[in-house]
Each structure stands twice: as structure tokens, then as C-alpha cells.
Amino acid sequence: MESRNPAFDEEQDRLQATFREIDRQRAEIGPVYRGKDYVEQLIEAKREENRQRLDLLANEPYFGRLDFQEEGKPAPLPLYIGKRGMELAETSEPYITDWRAPIASLFYSFTGGDDPVSYEAPDGTIHGEIALKRNISIRNKQLGRIVDSYERGGDNIGLNDEFLLYKLGDKKDNRLRDIVSTIQAEQDRIIRAPRHKALIIQGAAGSGKTTVALHRLAFLLYQYQQQIRAERMIIFAPNTMFLDYISGVLPELGVGNVTQSTFSEWALERLNGNVRLAQHATEREWFSLEGQRPAIDNDTPGRYKGSLAFKTYLDQQLADFEQRFLEMQPFEAWEGRTLSGVVIREWFEVEYKPYPLAQRLERLHARINRWLEMQLNEIGDPKLRKERSKTGKQRLRAYANRLPKADALSFYQTLYAWDKQSDIPGPIAASTRAYLKKGEVKPEDLPALVWIHIAFNGADKVAFDHVVVDEAQDVSPLQIALLNSFMSEPSFTILGDLAQGIHAYRGIQRWEELSDVFAADYRSYHALQMSYRSTLEIIEFANRILPHTQTGLPPASPVFRSGDPVELAVLESPEETLPYIESFIRANQEHGMQTIAIIGRTDEACARLAAQLAESGFPANLISESHTRYHGGITVVPVYLAKGLEFDSVLVTDADGQGYSGSPQDAKLLYVACTRALHRLTLCCYGSVTPLLAE
Numbered sequence: 304m305e306s307r308n309p310a311f312d313e314e315q316d317r318l319q320a321t322f323r324e325i326d327r328q329r330a331e332i333g334p335v336y337r338g339k340d341y342v343e344q345l346i347e348a349k350r351e352e353n354r355q356r357l358d359l360l361a362n363e364p365y366f367g368r369l370d371f372q373e374e375g376k377p378a379p380l381p382l383y384i385g386k387r388g389m390e391l392a393e394t395s396e397p398y399i400t401d402w403r404a405p406i407a408s409l410f411y412s413f414t415g416g417d418d419p420v421s422y423e424a425p426d427g428t429i430h431g432e433i434a435l436k437r438n439i440s441i442r443n444k445q446l447g448r449i450v451d452s453y454e455r456g457g458d459n460i461g462l463n464d465e466f467l468l469y470k471l472g473d474k475k476d477n478r479l480r481d482i483v484s485t486i487q488a489e490q491d492r493i494i495r496a497p498r499h500k501a502l503i504i505q506g507a508a509g510s511g512k513t514t515v516a517l518h519r520l521a522f523l524l525y526q527y528q529q530q531i532r533a534e535r536m537i538i539f540a541p542n543t544m545f546l547d548y549i550s551g552v553l554p555e556l557g558v559g560n561v562t563q564s565t566f567s568e569w570a571l572e573r574l575n576g577n578v579r580l581a582q583h584a585t586e587r588e589w590f591s592l593e594g595q596r597p598a599i600d601n602d603t604p605g606r607y608k609g610s611l612a613f614k615t616y617l618d619q620q621l622a623d624f625e626q627r628f629l630e631m632q633p634f635e636a637w638e639g640r641t642l643s644g645v646v647i648r649e650w651f652e653v654e655y656k657p658y659p660l661a662q663r664l665e666r667l668h669a670r671i672n673r674w675l676e677m678q679l680n681e682i683g684d685p686k687l688r689k690e691r692s693k694t695g696k697q698r699l700r701a702y703a704n705r706l707p708k709a710d711a712l713s714f715y716q717t718l719y720a721w722d723k724q725s726d727i728p729g730p731i732a733a734s735t736r737a738y739l740k741k742g743e744v745k746p747e748d749l750p751a752l753v754w755i756h757i758a759f760n761g762a763d764k765v766a767f768d769h770v771v772v773d774e775a776q777d778v779s780p781l782q783i784a785l786l787n788s789f790m791s792e793p794s795f796t797i798l799g800d801l802a803q804g805i806h807a808y809r810g811i812q813r814w815e816e817l818s819d820v821f822a823a824d825y826r827s828y829h830a831l832q833m834s835y836r837s838t839l840e841i842i843e844f845a846n847r848i849l850p851h852t853q854t855g856l857p858p859a860s861p862v863f864r865s866g867d868p869v870e871l872a873v874l875e876s877p878e879e880t881l882p883y884i885e886s887f888i889r890a891n892q893e894h895g896m897q898t899i900a901i902i903g904r905t906d907e908a909c910a911r912l913a914a915q916l917a918e919s920g921f922p923a924n925l926i927s928e929s930h931t932r933y934h935g936g937i938t939v940v941p942v943y944l945a946k947g948l949e950f951d952s953v954l955v956t957d958a959d960g961q962g963y964s965g966s967p968q969d970a971k972l973l974y975v976a977c978t979r980a981l982h983r984l985t986l987c988c989y990g991s992v993t994p995l996l997a998e
């Protein structure tokens with residue numbers, strides 16, 4: 304605990320007063336209503352919301368204080384900033400300010416100096432001066448550390464980062480955490496950006512992209528309470544384990560009900576389970592060490608099928624498909640009774656035009672059926688009517704069967720038919736055909752399939768109020784265009800790091816590929832360069848790998864947090880690897896590291912290692928594609944699945960020329976591996992070190 308001083312005593316008194324106020328308000332809410340009265344139930348829902356808010360506040364009422372003197376006011380007023388807001392029950396005066404409130408933006412944007420400051424309030428710009436900025440740490444209801452990062456008239460040297468460094472030095476468990484108390488100005492600008500934008504964020508490893516995106520959701524829900532609903536927000540992330548890892552942040556911020564999904568999961572749901580996915584086939588091809596991996600270009604299957612050029616091709620094919628309905632023939636129910644083609648086309652082309660194709664077909668079918676019933680009703684003789692009814696219905700079935708099918712998978716299959724004249728490059732068509740023949744598609748086919756499905760069935764225009772796409776360097780322009788078609792106006796947070804583009808065979812090479820999906824007024828590009836996750840030593844080490852990724856990205860800037868030097872162990876023989884890893888784990892546990900990861904090169908190597916470790920008494924959590932949970936503790940993980948995660952201490956194995964050749968693809972993998980470490984990074988290999996680390 305801090306030594307006693309007047310500031311500490313003042314904050315102690317304020318904290319106790321706050322707890323008393325929270326207790327008072329909590330008691331006033333009264334007992335839970337369990338009756339059946341609907342109005343009472345609605346009121347109870349509001350009360351429950353209040354209970355939850357007060358419980359959250361009771362734990363850590365606030366984390367910062369900002370004394371702001373508004374222009375024209377005689378003295379500064381202290382604002383206490385917390386995860387949720389609170390008013391005094393008696394006077395309705397603000398007592399704790401929600402971090403998302405406009406005035407709280409000053410706490411984040413202010414980085415020192417005596418210059419006047421301003422913030423955007425609903426009624427216009429408010430000007431004033433800051434007299435004090437104070438970080439207050441409250442843990443288990445106890446006042447802990449107080450750090451004044453600015454005091455008017457004080458010397459204010461070098462205190463700005465102290466609280467941040469104190470926070471960054473923490474050991475991690477198995478969950479990503481909120482950062483409300485230390486959001487940095489550049490991050491805050493993204494969090495508070497207007498709603499109707501497609502923000503594209505290139506952020507260095509550990510720059511807080513994922514965290515910032517989650518805080519942005521909380522901000523949007525607060526700022527646009529009337530227009531945005533949590534149930535209509537969605538977060539796309541690369542795998543379910545990563546979703547599990549980040550799932551704690553939104554509840555900590557008091558946000559529930561936001562859908563979190565992988566793109567594949569979401570797409571399969573759209574397709575009503577009508578397609579079967581060849582799981583992980585591409586990953587196995589690209590991340591094993593067997594075989595020669597081809598160079599990546601625009602004709603790499605995943606890149607081609609995710610391109611806007613492919614989207615144009617699909618749209619053309621869909622338009623041609625629709626044209627074929629214009630050739631609809633007359634329907635002859637029985638000899639002498641025919642519904643003319645002109646009438647049928649009129650219904651289809653004019654009357655049903657506003658509906659999506661599949662619905663138009665359904666309506667047309669029902670309409671012809673009604674016409675048939677009417678014709679039958681005109682026949683007086685029951686025997687003849689029965690006979691004609693049989694013929695008419697048979698013929699209608701045959702007629703409907705002759706019409707092209709508005710079904711996404713059937714249509715997609717026709718694009719790859721061996722005799723089809725097509726824009727699709729031959730090798731791509733052949734390999735896709737082979738999968739389709741087995742009744743399977745690859746993840747790279749899903750955007751196109753959903754695109755077709757939407758063309759046939761329509762998209763729910765207001766399905767999303769906001770979409771977050773994490774690890775967006777691995778998604779395709781077609782995916783983004785598709786998601787955009789589920790919104791009346793774009794509202795996106797798209798974030799990633801090209802240097803971590805390990806799925807480049809299906810992802811993008813430049814951000815323009817994604818931003819081209821949006822009109823110029825909507826898109827805005829942001830770069831986050833400061834990296835918060837790792838120590839100075841780790842960031843500098845990883846920065847040396849960066850040029851080999853050939854992405855042209857600038858090095859990440861470290862926060863000045865120094866730790867142990869990065870170690871590279873060159874072993875004499877493969878037999879030394881296991882004892883080396885065991886001693887690594889032991890040493891790190893003794894050092895207080897809570898999450899320790901051994902990052903291997905392939906699935907197979909990791910499975911072998913985890914089995915060996917278990918035998919020698921180090922049970923580790925092995926992560927594979929099918930894992931849905933990240934448990935913390937000791938983890939063995941193949942590098943391509945480590946993306947997005949972080950660990951107190953990391954050992955990268957296989958750091959030799961075979962594990963990581965000098966190619967840009969392997970440079971990205973090694974960059975991902977090294978940037979997972981918060982406090983300690985070690986690499987090991989036997990034989991020759993990878994050319995990526997040759998210097």
C-alpha cells in the first residue's frame with residue numbers, strides 16, 4: 304500500500320463515501336420480483352440492470368480522476384471515471400462518470416501540458432483546462448496505488464507512463480482483459496470514431512487491436528443507445544478458441560449478447576447446413592513441412608475465390624442465370640388448355656420483380672397451381688376433372704423441374720462443370736470440382752456460396768448494426784463485401800496486421816484490397832504502431848524479423864518496459880530438446896510465469912511434444928484446430944494457431960532453417976510466434992539457426 308499522504312487520505316474518504324452511496328442505492332432497489340405481472344416484470348428487468356451496474360461499481364467504482372475547469376467556471380470540478388456511471392440518489396448530481404461519456408474522453412486524450420483542452424459534447428465543443436489527472440487503482444475494494452500523471456503547476460516529468468507500465472507488468476491468466484483505465488490517446492480515437500464508418504486498422508503485434516475493437520463496441524452501444532442493439536453486433540474471429548480467449552472482455556465492460564463467431568460457422572448457418580465443409584484441408588496443406596508450397600499470387604485458389612474480380616464474375620453468372628427465366632415456355636396443363644408464356648413471364652418479370660429469385664420461383668409455382676385449380680373448377684364432370692387434375696399436376700411438376708434451380712450449391716457446381724466456358728483458371732476449377740464431387744467445399748468457397756444464396760434468397764438488410772472483423776489480414780474482399788450487404792450503411796471495425804498474414808493464400812496483401820469495397824466517404828485507415836504486450840527486448844528482437852515478411856511495414860514501437868534479454872539456444876542434438884524444454888518450464892514456473900507456451904512448428908510436432916511432456920510429469924494443454932477453449936497454464940501450440948493469443952513466457956522450438964526457411968511466409972510465422980510473449984522469450988533449435996535470425 305502507498306504511504307499515507309494527503310492525496311491518499313482524500314481518496315480514501317471519497318472511496319468510503321462511494322461505497323456508502325452504492326450500498327444505499329443497492330438497498331433501495333429492493334428484493335427481486337418473481338411474480339407474473341408483465342409491467343412489474345419489465346420494471347424488474349430495469350432493476351436487475353441497476354443491480355448489476357451497482358455490483359460492478361462496488362467492485363471497482365472508478366479508476367481515474369480528472370479535475371476539469373470549464374471555461375468561465377470559477378474552479379475545477381473533480382470527475383471520477385469508472386466502467387459505469389452513477390448519480391447521487393438524492394440530488395441526481397453525477398458522482399461517477401462512465402468512461403464512454405464525452406467528457407471522459409479528456410481523460411484519455413490529455414497527455415500533459417498546460418494548454419487549454421476541449422471535448423465534443425452533444426451541444427457543441429466545451430473548452431477548459433485540466434488541473435489534475437490521477438490514476439487510482441482499487442483492488443478487492445481497497446485503495447491501492449495512486450499515480451498523478453499531471454498536476455497543474457507541478458513538475459510532471461516522466462509520470463505519464465508509470466501507471467501503464469505498472470499495468471503492463473502484470474502476469475496474465477487465460478483471458479484477455481479490459482484496459483479502460485489505461486486506454487491510450489491513439490486507441491481512444493479509434494474507440495470513439497463515428498458509427499457509420501468502415502475503420503481499417505493496421506496495428507503492430509500487441510498494439511491492442513482486439514482490445515480496442517471490443518472497447519469500441521462498448522462505446523458504440525453507449526453512444527448510440529437508441530440506434531444500436533448488442534444482438535445486432537457481431538465479432539468475427541479466426542477460431543473458436545480465440546473467441547473463448549476474448550470472451551471475458553465485453554462482460555467486464557457490462558456488454559452482453561454480442562454474437563461472436565468464426566466466418567465459417569456463420570456462413571454455414573446462412574446456408575442452412577446444406578453444404579459440407581472439408582475441415583482444415585487448406586491449413587494442413589499450408590502449414591505442414593511436407594511438399595513444396597507454391598508462391599502466392601492472385602491465382603492462388605483462396606485469393607482468387609475471395610477477390611472482387613470473382614465477385615464480378617459471380618454477378619455476371621447470376622445475371623445470365625436470371626435471363627434464362629425470360630425464356631419461360633407456355634404451360635400446357637392438358638391438350639387445349641395452355642397458360643401462355645407471355646403471362647408467365649409477366650408474373651415473373653413484373654409482378655414478382657421485387658422479391659429475390661427463390662421467392663419469385665415459389666410464388667410463380669403457386670400462381671400456376673392456382674391457375675390450374677381454376678381451370679379444373681370449370682370442369683363439371685368429376686371423372687374428367689380427376690383425370691385432368693392428375694395430368695395437370697404431373698405436367699406442372701415436370702414444368703417446374705425444367706426451370707433452373709435457385710439453390711446456391713447447385714448453381715456453384717455448375718460454375719465448375721468440366722465443359723463450362725469460364726473465367727475460372729483451369730487448375731482452380733479442377734481442384735474445386737474434385738472437392739465438389741465428394742460433396743465437400745473448402746472454407747474459401749463459403750463467401751461465394753453465401754453471396755449466391757443471398758442473390759437467390761435476399762439478405763436481411765438490417766441484420767447487423769456493427770461488424771468487427773479481427774485478424775482481417777486473413778479475410779478476403781468478397782467476405783467483406785458480403786458482410787456489407789447485410790447492412791443498410793457500412794459500420795465496420797476491421798483490424799489486423801499484414802506482418803501476421805500467415806493465411807496469405809486466402810487473405811490480402813494490401814489494405815486497399817478491403818477498403819476498395821467501401822465508397823471513399825465511408826472508409827478510414829488507422830495505424831497503431833505502439834506495442835503494449837511485450838518488453839522492449841522482445842519487440843526489438845521481433846522487429847528484426849519484420850523486414851523478412853516483405854510487407855514494408857515499419858517496426859513496432861515499444862513502450863519503455865525492460866525485461867530479460869531474448870535467449871536463443873542452439874542444441875547439439877535433437878535428443879537434447881525434451882530435457883531443454885522441461886528445464887525451461889521449470890525455470891519459468893520458479894520465476895512466477897503463469898502462462899507458459901511452447902510454440903512448435905507443426906500440429907504433429909506439437910502432439911508428439913505434448914505426449915512426451917505428459918509422460919515426464921509436465922501435463923500441458925495441447926492446442927489443435929478442434930480446440931474451443933484456452934485454459935492458460937502450460938500450453939503446447941502450433942505456431943499457426945497461436946495467433947491472437949499471448950503468454951507470460953514463450954519458447955519457440957524448431958527455430959532452425961527447416962522449421963523456418965527464409966521465405967516471407969515463414970518470416971510471418973516466426974514473427975507471430977515471437978510476438979506472443981509478454982515478459983520472456985526464448986528460442987531453441989538444433990543444427991543451424993533459421994536464416995531469418997542469421998544476423
Ligand SMILES: Nc1ncnc2c1ncn2[C@@H]1O[C@H](COP(=O)(O)OP(=O)(O)OP(=O)(O)O)[C@@H](O)[C@H]1O
Pocket residue numbers: 467470471480481482485486487490506507508509510511512513514515800803835836946947948949978
Ligand atoms: N492501453 C493499454 N493499456 C494496457 N494494456 C494494453 C493497452 N493496449 C493493449 N494492451 C495490452 O496489450 C496486449 C495486446 O493486446 P491485443 O491482444 O488487443 O493486441 P493485438 O494488436 O490484437 O495483438 P496481436 O495482433 O499481436 O494479436 C494485451 O495484453 C492488452 O491488454
